[in-house]
Amino acid sequence: MQDVARLANVSIATVSFTVNNSKPVSPATRARVEAAMQELGFRRNAVGRALASKRTHILALLYPALQHRFRGTVVNFFTSAARTASEHGYNLVLWPASNDDELDELTSTGLVDGVLLMEVQVEDPRVERLQKSGTPFALIGRTAEPDALDFVDIDFEGTVAASIDHLVELGHSAIGLLDGGVGSGALRGYGPVVRTRGAFDREMEERGLMAFRLSCDENPAAGREMGARIRDEAPGMTALILMNEHAAPGLLSELRHQGLSVPDDLSILSIASSKEMAAMNDPELTVMSAPSIELGRRGVELLIDQLDGGGDHDRHALVMCALEPGASTAPPRAGH
Amino acid sequence: MQDVARLANVSIATVSFTVNNSKPVSPATRARVEAAMQELGFRRNAVGRALASKRTHILALLYPALQHRFRGTVVNFFTSAARTASEHGYNLVLWPASNDDELDELTSTGLVDGVLLMEVQVEDPRVERLQKSGTPFALIGRTAEPDALDFVDIDFEGTVAASIDHLVELGHSAIGLLDGGVGSGALRGYGPVVRTRGAFDREMEERGLMAFRLSCDENPAAGREMGARIRDEAPGMTALILMNEHAAPGLLSELRHQGLSVPDDLSILSIASSKEMAAMNDPELTVMSAPSIELGRRGVELLIDQLDGGGDHDRHALVMCALEPGASTAPPRAGH
């Protein structure tokens, strides 16, 4: 910047003003400065800027060490968040925080301007910690009391309603929900499952439909076991909303071995999964796919709104899953 | 740091020396300084340090905008790289560079100490660009001439040999390779496919086995089509090495519809995939799983070796895929 100033015959302050558009600069000097920058191939140093302005333009994406639920879509989320940050002149660092101390480590060294919190729990101790540290942050997911916070989340309520709509339109009235359980330990009270169950119970009751609630672990073997007992556990059920993509292959395989046809004997609608995972099944599953890319983008936008001001995004954003047609849903067999 | 120095009655230089262990400090002063840091909850500012030392302790993970091949494992790679960086006192930023200018943008602002390059092509223009910029970097993957570079890559040659070993031990002698093609455009000359084919041809020839070479696009529909014509294209083949995890479900489904049994009529060994993807199939595939976590870790270690010196990691690291038993490989039917 010294060199640019010298070559353009101005002060470094003026160079700074023209680079940042932070103060009016006459067209003539601007031209001289820009020519000098061009000639020298000048790029302003990010660290000098950060120290002087107290803004690093670095955002942290905080992900927990525990296994992610929606694994396949996490990479979309990561890259979408990084791209959005980049488009706004920010950088995104991946921060693997398994405990609270590592969170403090991040916020106390002044490296990041803000934090994006993934896999938010219904009661999440990290939220209070962040508030205490004064670091701007946004949530992917929701706590139990998210009103005062900025968040984006999947609209589980809307997704469940749309799922039931889809199945009812096909003619179903006895519908089940198979989820992966609320888990224990770190995953206890996992928001997506809690909210989906609540919405399912409510919607089914309101519509006066016959509801079944099922759970099994998130792996094919558990899906297989579930398949073996599903007719006992849910007699008369003709359609299943599945929020457990990893159980799907085992479940389908077991149903096939029993001579049951999907979708003719049982329609299956996979939710909060991805088209890619759905396509790994036979038949290819109809799916309400998780809006990972949009969640990543909007989470970053929310955070940058706080940092730069002037943003007009909705601070409480809920994004629907999108219905992607597959071969696993159809009208129930005549006679049901 | 000013405050710490005042409280401990030393200069800020001395605080710096004890924080960094960069110069000898007497036990007594060290104790005083540490007590003061404790009391004030001092954490040295990362930006000030970066500016003074000309080292940001930030690493960039450069991933191309084009779709990733080994999608499911990318998240493991990302998080493993981030964790390793963190363990060494570094941060990892995700940098979505779709073109060369965005690469220059990254290296010219002085934000990062080094770059990790993903999805390296056989001829990769980014390598020369990075060399020109003087930025330390390491590759995940290999160019055609990688001797002068630091890289970690999957040991495709070893993985293919081990795959053939596994099948030969089961009694197979007519073995095919089904890959996703070398692609066109940005993916042309994609190293993994090129190397796997070369190794396969060589190994099969050396061992005097009957080899079949097949390719189809990376999706279930293409796998299904391949299944429909596979007996014509590869008559007598009893085992298949599959480097195309997304084609697997379609292929298996089509084989089943034809009344062919996996593994009895055809053994299938999925390579450079993951146990998770393998488990999405029925039967669960035997798989040589990609060492994503190790690649992420070792790539970062290589880069930090360059930056901090004194590292003793092998600059040309090749990591084998690991055999994970499944239900898709077995001896050929008697009579073959």
Next chain:
DNA sequence: CTGAAAGCGCTTACAG
């Protein structure tokens, strides 16, 4: 073993 001081590359009141 410890300190005074320069300097890393910028931004930002303040003054004109």
Next chain:
DNA sequence: CTGAAAGCGCTTACAG
């Protein structure tokens, strides 16, 4: 509209 100068929070020769 432009500039001189202080300062962001550290590190690092240099001197003692």
